[in-house]
Amino acid sequence: MLLHLFAAFVAAATALLIFAGGLVTSTESGLSVPDWPTTYGWFMFTFPLDKMVGGIRYEHSHRLIASVVGFLILVLAVWLWRAEPRRWVRRLGYVALGAVVTQGILGGITVLWFLPDPISIAHAGLAQLVFCLTLSIALATSPGWHRGYPVGNRTLRIIALVTTVVTYVQILVGATMRHTGAGLAIPDFPFAFGRLVPPAWSAPIAIHYAHRVGALVVTVLVLATAGHILYHHRTRGELRRPALLLLAMLSVQLTLGALTVLTGKQYVVNSLHVVAGAVVLGTSLVLTLRAHRPRIEGSGLGAQGSRFRNPLSPIPDPGSRIPELRGMGA
């Protein structure tokens, strides 16, 4: 339980880090600290607080939070290595550690190479993967996951997976839009230059428009996933709750996207849009993993390579409203 709480804390810290990264881009502070890994020649943790002015506040704070998150993920990986019986969960910890180290190096390179678009976009994309990895670990170590869930149907598994993958692609398109400066390439909302389809095209307009079309696609997929759950699995709390959260976060995210354009990319709104995207992705991922949970644990991945007793047991789920199905997926 303690491990689960710690993993959940690390996932929350990663979300905060994504918000801090969003602030750096939104305030165009990415190069306000020209050196890396030092800060104006100082060791990162000894940089004087009174020199945290202007854009440095955002960039240096982002580096400090990133260092803390990196350390937390290191602790999490070691903890999993020492205490987690399932090999695939331990591997998630190692992958998360490798990803956060890579993420730090990408962050350094993007500063030293003056924010090249591909590196900056990769930095933004990998941040979401680190968040997804920590969230997956938190989920896999949760009491609910250990108790097991009923076997879901194939439709749910497919639609949830497609929603998660498409949401991630949409986030990558958004990152491309952000880092290529196309955030206001279409200056009006909900129309595009007063029309449904832009009357003229350029690379920034195409990227921006692709992000809007992507938002529509994600909306349809989220509605389909949530609709399917609420119609077919309404009594399953472990699916109903994230489905409702997904609907709520989608509404928040669409509103933030519109406000980002209408406020001329106000930096707090813009950064909240980035982190809300991560929450939508994370919620969809939780749904997907829960829908796939019987296959993940039942495939033998959890048992193979385990050095410990398999802790998975069909303990009844108090959140479930279908007593006859309890524990069947374990």
Added chain:
Amino acid sequence: MIINGWEMYMRRVCRVAVVVGMVLLPGAVVACGGGTQESGPSEASAPVTNPVDPATAGNVTGRVMFEGTPPKPSALRMDSDPNCVQQGASATDESVIVGEGGAVQNVFVYVKDGLGSLRFPVPSAPVVLDQKGCRYAPHVLGAQVGQPVEVLNSDPTLHNVHAVPAANQEFNTGQPLPGMKHTHRFSTREVMVPFKCDVHPWMRAYIGVLDHPYFGVTGADGTFRLNGLPPGTYTIEAWHETLGSQTQTVTIGANESRDIAFSLKSTT
């Protein structure tokens, strides 16, 4: 002593970065700013003597005027750094400065074409770009290819000096202490090279880099003067950061002085 100590430290950091970079990140040390930088192979292998005969040299003078109603300068918000607020509480935006009678300040006027294959000596004296009151002074300036451009920090706060040229090499270096100096030599002509400070996003400066000495920047009265031109026909360009560019062709004879006028208007 503090400056030297800091620069020595930065060099040490860069040396470590080079070693790490060679192992892990090829090219990661590009941004390490030492005290002096040159951007790539220099084109400044110029003759020592001036090829222009002073006995026949002429001048081009002129004035740049604003057409229409000039915009009112907006106040700069510098409250993200308390040091800057103390320095320049009444600072205004410098993107368009129109003085008495419509004179436009900070227009870079230069010979764009007409000098043929003439090569000119590169001055050893540096041009100075100061950071004072959390603004660049001057806002617009010119330098020759290979000439030292000295960027000073006269502020009690820290700045990063970030040049974002298109043809020359980009650089970004930190100046955390007052009195620090960074010298850079540009390797090829470019009109204009923007400078910015990412710590203080309102700070902008522009340097015109040319392979000859015939350039000037309009002052508060909007006038400019290009001295010592050999007889010939020249394309003269007036560049402004927001009002755009204009060119004129002018022919001067031996010892002749020609006066020209530019008229710029808002493009928005």
